[in-house]
Amino acid sequence: VRGRRHRDGEGGAREGGVGVNQSLRRTRAIAHKEVLHIIRDARAVYMALGLPVVMLMLFGYGISQDVDHISMGVADEDRTPASRRLSEALAASGDFAREADLASADGAEAAFRSGRVRTVLVVPRGYGRDLARGLPAAAQLLVDGSDGATATIAMGDAAGIVKATSSARPARASLGQGPRVRARFNPAMRSAYNMVSGVIVLILAMVASLLASLTIAREWERGSMEQLFATPVGRLEIIVGKLIPYAGLGFVQTLLVITLGSYMFDVPIHGSLVTLFVSSTLFLLAMLGTGLTASIIAKSQLVAVQFAMLVSYMPVAMLSGFMFPIENMPWWLRGVSMAVPGRYYLTTLRGVLLKGNGLDVLARDVLALAVFAAALLALAVWRFRRRLA
Amino acid sequence: MALPQEARVKIVVIMQSLFNVMKKELSQTMRDRRMLSTLIISPVLQLVVFGYAIDLDVDRIPTVVCDQDGTPRSRDLIQAFFADRTFLRHEDVPDPCDAQNALESGNAAAAIIVPRGFALRVARADAPEVQVLVDGTDATRAQVAANAASQFLLVHGIGTETGVESAGTGASLAFRVMYNERLKTPVYMLPGVLATLLLNVTALVTAMGLARERETGTLEQVLVTPIRPSVLLAGKCLPYVLFGLIDILAILLLGNLIFDVPFRGSFLVIALGSFLYLFSTLGIGIFIAAFSSSQQQAMLGAFAFMLPAMLLSGFMSPISSMPPWLRPFTMLIPMRHYIEIMRGCLLKGAGIHDLAQQMIALTALGAGILGISVARFRKRLA
Numbered sequence: 001v002r003g004r005r006h007r008d009g010e011g012g013a014r015e016g017g018v019g020v021n022q023s024l025r026r027t028r029a030i031a032h033k034e035v036l037h038i039i040r041d042a043r044a045v046y047m048a049l050g051l052p053v054v055m056l057m058l059f060g061y062g063i064s065q066d067v068d069h070i071s072m073g074v075a076d077e078d079r080t081p082a083s084r085r086l087s088e089a090l091a092a093s094g095d096f097a098r099e100a101d102l103a104s105a106d107g108a109e110a111a112f113r114s115g116r117v118r119t120v121l122v123v124p125r126g127y128g129r130d131l132a133r134g135l136p137a138a139a140q141l142l143v144d145g146s147d148g149a150t151a152t153i154a155m156g157d158a159a160g161i162v163k164a165t166s167s168a169r170p171a172r173a174s175l176g177q178g179p180r181v182r183a184r185f186n187p188a189m190r191s192a193y194n195m196v197s198g199v200i201v202l203i204l205a206m207v208a209s210l211l212a213s214l215t216i217a218r219e220w221e222r223g224s225m226e227q228l229f230a231t232p233v234g235r236l237e238i239i240v241g242k243l244i245p246y247a248g249l250g251f252v253q254t255l256l257v258i259t260l261g262s263y264m265f266d267v268p269i270h271g272s273l274v275t276l277f278v279s280s281t282l283f284l285l286a287m288l289g290t291g292l293t294a295s296i297i298a299k300s301q302l303v304a305v306q307f308a309m310l311v312s313y314m315p316v317a318m319l320s321g322f323m324f325p326i327e328n329m330p331w332w333l334r335g336v337s338m339a340v341p342g343r344y345y346l347t348t349l350r351g352v353l354l355k356g357n358g359l360d361v362l363a364r365d366v367l368a369l370a371v372f373a374a375a376l377l378a379l380a381v382w383r384f385r386r387r388l389a
Numbered sequence: 390m391a392l393p394q395e396a397r398v399k400i401v402v403i404m405q406s407l408f409n410v411m412k413k414e415l416s417q418t419m420r421d422r423r424m425l426s427t428l429i430i431s432p433v434l435q436l437v438v439f440g441y442a443i444d445l446d447v448d449r450i451p452t453v454v455c456d457q458d459g460t461p462r463s464r465d466l467i468q469a470f471f472a473d474r475t476f477l478r479h480e481d482v483p484d485p486c487d488a489q490n491a492l493e494s495g496n497a498a499a500a501i502i503v504p505r506g507f508a509l510r511v512a513r514a515d516a517p518e519v520q521v522l523v524d525g526t527d528a529t530r531a532q533v534a535a536n537a538a539s540q541f542l543l544v545h546g547i548g549t550e551t552g553v554e555s556a557g558t559g560a561s562l563a564f565r566v567m568y569n570e571r572l573k574t575p576v577y578m579l580p581g582v583l584a585t586l587l588l589n590v591t592a593l594v595t596a597m598g599l600a601r602e603r604e605t606g607t608l609e610q611v612l613v614t615p616i617r618p619s620v621l622l623a624g625k626c627l628p629y630v631l632f633g634l635i636d637i638l639a640i641l642l643l644g645n646l647i648f649d650v651p652f653r654g655s656f657l658v659i660a661l662g663s664f665l666y667l668f669s670t671l672g673i674g675i676f677i678a679a680f681s682s683s684q685q686q687a688m689l690g691a692f693a694f695m696l697p698a699m700l701l702s703g704f705m706s707p708i709s710s711m712p713p714w715l716r717p718f719t720m721l722i723p724m725r726h727y728i729e730i731m732r733g734c735l736l737k738g739a740g741i742h743d744l745a746q747q748m749i750a751l752t753a754l755g756a757g758i759l760g761i762s763v764a765r766f767r768k769r770l771a
Contacts (some may be wrong), residue, residue: 033707043681047689051696058700061712097709112744113739115729118709138452146577146736150707156536191420206692221601251491298423301684302597306427309589314435318442327449333441355493 026233030241032217038245048211048249052203052257059195060265068095070154073117075102080128086139086162087121095157108142117145119154196261197349198322200254201342204280205287205316209248212291213298213308215242216384220299235384239377243288250284270356275348275366282369283345287312289376296383316342341372406616410624418628428594428632429639432586439582440575440648450534451479453491453500460508466519466545470501475537488522493602498524499534558594575648581704582732584724588670588698590636591629593691595674599625599766600687603678604734618767626671633667641735654734658741662730665751669723672758679765697724723758726751 038045074087090096099117102108108120120142130137141158143151216238219225229239258276261267269276290312298304318324319333320342326334337343344365351357351365359366394510419422452471456463471478479497482488488500500522510517521538525532602608611621644650677690700706701715702724707717719725726747733739733747741748 024696035619041683041685044683044685044689047686047693051689051693054693055696055700058697061715071709110743113733113737113743115733115739115743144737146732147707148577152533153536156540206696210688210692211685212729215690218684232740298422299424301688302594302601303421303423303427305593305597306431306589307423310431310435316440318439324442327451330441333438336438351495355494361494 003226012339023234023237027237027241029180030233030238034242038249046209049253050297052199052253055172055199055203055262056257056260059199069097069120070095071099071117071119072096072148073100073102073108073111074098074122075105075108075122077125078123078127082128082131083123086123089161090121090158090293093157095161112144118147118150161219196257196265196267197346197353200257200349201320201322201346202317203253203257203283205313205342207253208246208284208287209291209308209312210305210387212242212246212288213294214294214301217298217301217304221301235379239292239381239384241352242292246288247284254280254318267353269351269353272358275359276352279348279366279369282366283341283375285342286369286376289373289380292380293376293383296380311341312367315340319343320346322346341369344368392635394488403617403620407620409424410616410621411627414625415628428590429635432590432636433639433643435586436488436582436643437647440579440644449474449477450475450499451497453479453488453497454481455483455485455488455500455502457505458503458507458668462508462511462600463503465560466503467501469545470541492522492524523760547706571633576650576736577732579644579648579650580728580735583637583731584666584702584727585699586640587633587636588724591633591667591670592674592677592695593688595626595629595671596677596687596691597684599675599678600681601683604683619763622763626675629671634663637663650735652735653738655740658734658744659731662727662734662748662751665748665755666727668725669751669758672755672762675766676758678760679762698724701725720750721754723754725749
């Protein structure tokens with residue numbers, strides 16, 4: 001037994017049935033130990049399971065990328081029924097919320113600076129008179145451009161509302177009678193649909209890679225790693241044994257988020273569950289591999305977490321296309337995003353949940369995930385061996 | 390000096406021990422090169438990468454064209470549709486079904502379909518119609534795309550009941566964009582990125598660092614010495630304020646050089662806001678450490694705070710879009726106030742009067758969190 005310890009982790013597997021059996025037993029022992037470790041720290045388990053729920057609730061009920069209730073200040077210098085109609089039409093649409101009344105356009109600057117309002121409607125004197133005479137009457141909307149996305153949407157909304165209310169035949173031009181633009185797959189353009197898949201990716205990336213990054217570093221820090229080496233357990237057995245419990249935890253989380261998402265936010269599951277299952281497993285393995293590699297290299301928990309965050313969690317949050325569209329990134333960053341497993345997982349999740357795609361459409365992404373999972377786990381095993389020598 | 394001799398000696402002793410603890414903490418951090426790069430290099434690196442990533446300006450949306458009409462009039466319309474580069478002509482298909490398929494497979498994110506007889510109806514002013522389909526999977530993008538398309542069609546008088554409207558009469562709205570005239574996203578996002586990175590450097594690192602000392606029992610050992618617990622805590626945390634300030638300087642400098650983030654306000658406002666923010670995040674770090682018995686708990690605890698805080702801070706989604714019951718909670722998040730201070734000061738040149746409310750909120754939060762957590766920490770140690 002002593003001799004085998006110094007060979008490759010797979011050494012046990014090559015020596016026939018008995019070796020495989022023993023190897024499996026040792027792996028199970030490591031996994032058992034890790035499970036005990038997880039369960040003993042009940043508070044950590046609650047947090048690991050509670051965090052996805054909190055995130056989902058916040059994303060689903062609280063956070064909305066739909067821009068409405070844009071704060072608006074009104075500088076009505078005209079003070080006629082017509083000017084009041086205009087400001088009321090903007091507020092009534094729900095796109096704008098009247099937050100402040102300004103005496104004149106001069107107050108706009110101060111209101112912008114303190115952040116009280118994002119837009120200021122300025123209705124100049126003579127607006128009502130011109131409108132009554134059938135002359136062109138122009139009001140001005142000052143827009144705080146700091147937040148470019150909101151500013152663009154605000155201008156679009158305002159243009160539509162003014163167009164609708166100023167129509168020659170107001171009786172026929174109902175607000176709902178807009179142009180023919182329709183969103184597919186997510187007809188109400190609800191953020192929640194997009195969010196649920198994003199939250200799954202984020203949560204799995206976080207819990208899998210960050211928790212895994214602590215496991216081996218913890219053993220180094222406490223000196224129990226040397227004790228582990230004194231036993232006949234091989235490197236592969238240690239890594240697989242440490243991996244299994246966290247993969248299980250990750251699965252529970254995935255199921256939790258998908259179930260809650262579909263119950264609370266009516267997120268549809270159009271596609272095949274098998275594809276979902278396969279891609280989730282592969283993504284989990286890739287994230288665990290990243291975490292374990294970080295853990296092996298860093299040797300201290302604090303540095304391991306930072307390292308795992310830098311290489312797995314942050315890229316998944318920023319470069320997967322969840323929050324920021326990949327198409328807009330410069331070419332070199334688009335290249336980097338190809339190396340982010342979360343990107344492929346997000347595509348499969350969105351495809352399966354919203355579009356009902358099957359393996360035929362998503363084969364490329366699933367394959368990419370498989371490559372990442374294999375490569376990252378191999379990297380962990382390889383680095384681990386080098387450290388031992 | 391009005392102070393009696395005894396008190397003066399006491400202060401000197403305290404300052405000396407504070408200085409010693411800081412020196413020890415600093416040299417310990419500096420010795421570990423990995424730690425140092427975590428604290429300084431990695432935030433700067435992240436800023437650069439994510440500054441480029443955070444581009445929400447939606448343009449070049451790949452679009453499928455299905456022109457069933459095939460008249461000069463429809464061709465003109467389609468050409469005009471792509472003129473401002475919001476949409477990018479991806480491919481032409483003969484059948485509307487192909488357009489749908491392109492959306493389904495993700496090859497395109499939008500489709501414009503001009504039905505047969507379009508030119509005829511335009512000529513007769515008989516409510517000409519054009520259909521624009523948008524892939525709604527990504528809601529933000531879809532909303533911007535839909536808005537742009539609506540605006541375009543409105544301008545061209547399509548889809549409204551009246552058809553082509555004569556321009557010049559009736560009300561119109563002129564727009565003027567202020568502060569960020571080119572509507573660049575990185576300019577707006579940088580303060581949020583900065584706040585997030587600082588939260589990591591201060592809150593997560595202190596929480597795990599203190600939890601680690603608890604795990605190994607070194608904190609108790611130091612407490613046997615005459616150093617007071619509060620002095621010990623201050624000495625352990627102040628170096629991270631220093632690292633935080635270095636990060637802020639580096640990030641603001643790079644933000645200005647690479648992403649054209651303006652610096653319109655006063656340096657003093659930024660310094661004051663940053664100090665207040667760093668104290669509150671340190672308070673959070675100590676708070677988390679005080680309630681956790683292992684580094685694992687500290688890490689999860691820090692994330693349990695950081696992730697919701699990031700969402701509620703207005704960093705990525707406007708607070709005004711949140712439901713009314715949730716908005717008061719955002720007041721409790723130091724990040725929210727700091728982001729408002731930085732955005733106001735950097736982009737709009739806001740002074741201390743404009744930002745008084747945020748400064749007061751940040752002070753109150755910082756004092757509150759720091760007070761509670763230090764009290765709790767001392768109790769657990771004693």
